[in-house]
Amino acid sequence: MKAVRLHGRGGPEQLRYEDAPTPAPIGGEVRVRVQAAGITPTELTWTETYQDRSGNPRLPSIPAHELCGVVDAVGTEVDDLAVGDPVYGLIDFPRDGCAAEFVVVLAADLAPAPRALDPVHAAAMPLSGLTAWQALFRHGRLEAGQRVLIHGAAGGVGSLAVQLARWKRAHVVATASHRHESFLRELGVDQFVDYDAEPFETVVSDVDLVLDTVGGETLNRSWAVLNGTGRLISIVEEPGRPPAGHVPGMFFIVAPSSPELRELTRLIDAGELRPFVQSVFPLARARAAFEQGLAGHLRGKIVLQVE
Incomplete structure (x- = not known):
């Protein structure tokens, strides 16, 4: 071959x-x-x-x-x-x-x-969809009505996470370059933050879940926007020691999962996810x-x- x-x-x-x-x-x-x-x-x-x-x-x-x-x-x-x-x-x-x-x-x-x-x-x-699903639901335990901040929201994982969070009826905040604003608003984000124009932590607060696909300083600064029970999930690197009063963060690597793939298939064929x-x-x-x-x-x- x-x-x-x-x-x-x-x-x-x-x-x-x-x-x-x-x-x-x-x-x-x-x-x-x-x-x-x-x-x-x-x-x-x-x-x-x-x-x-x-x-x-x-x-x-x-x-x-x-x-x-x-x-x-x-x-x-x-x-x-x-x-x-x-x-x-x-x-x-x-x-x-x-x-x-x-x-x-x-x-x-x-x-x-x-x-x-x-x-x-x-x-x-499969890789991006399972990563988004596991970050939001298996590890992040996102529920309807909660606030989720997705960094790098226009990428392969981020764009699917936006759609899954919207399907779950969460309030979605997205960070990305200004060139992706119209794309993300079409996906239904509730708040868009241009990371080149303003620090996200000055305009975002009381977040229940942060999904980080960027790492580095973006990850470190994300603690500031979480509420008292908020969770920080990264697919890039370990979040490090949390500030006093915060739940420990988590880094994970996606795992194959036929049952979760079947859930994604169901949403795709129903027109909820692309x-x-x-x-x-x-x-x-x-x-x-x-x-x-x-x-x-x-x-x-x-x-x-x-x-």
Whole structure:
């Protein structure tokens, strides 16, 4: 099969489009013929990209860990998927990804692909959608009527978090560059803050939940806007020690979850949720896709079209 593989640590210059062995599924796995694969530009820096769960090197490795495709072969002990099923999902990070014509995935990490999306847009959903869902509901315990502040609200995770929070009937405050204001207002944010024009902590207060997708000083300054029981959730870095009287913050890494993917599918097919795609590249141009992603200022995901 054709695949994009990393042969050493570094940036996009380490990516090679080449022939690779076609994997075969074993117990609990299926092989998927990949139609489209979503990338996360920073994954080239992750430890899991270069090591398995036991710490053993696993170069060459294949990046991109969210996909949409069709089941091509089924291993033993798999009862709920069959050859020909359209699926999408998030691959566990220490495993090879889906920047390839075929990938082997744990069946438990997949769900039926949304009927309302084409493969490119479906591939833009699993990682960002599950991250937003788990941040808001599994860890943040967001409820209707609460106030949530979403930093980096125009990005892949942020734009889905805005939609999920609106679906939950929360009051949504969004920070982003001024160029994204009209986009976020169309998504229904209740308050928009241009982070280039004013410090958000001077115009936002009494927040029940902060979802940080930015890190750094933005994360550190977020304590100031929380109410006494407010929670600070980051997908970038540990929030550090909270000020006196505040609930400890939390950093987490998204985990594959078929049940939560099925919830996302239900919302997508009901018209409540839609992913946004910044750019689409053919598989052979994966290096250019990662280079664009690392340049920043994205609105939505970058997707590799495999077929």
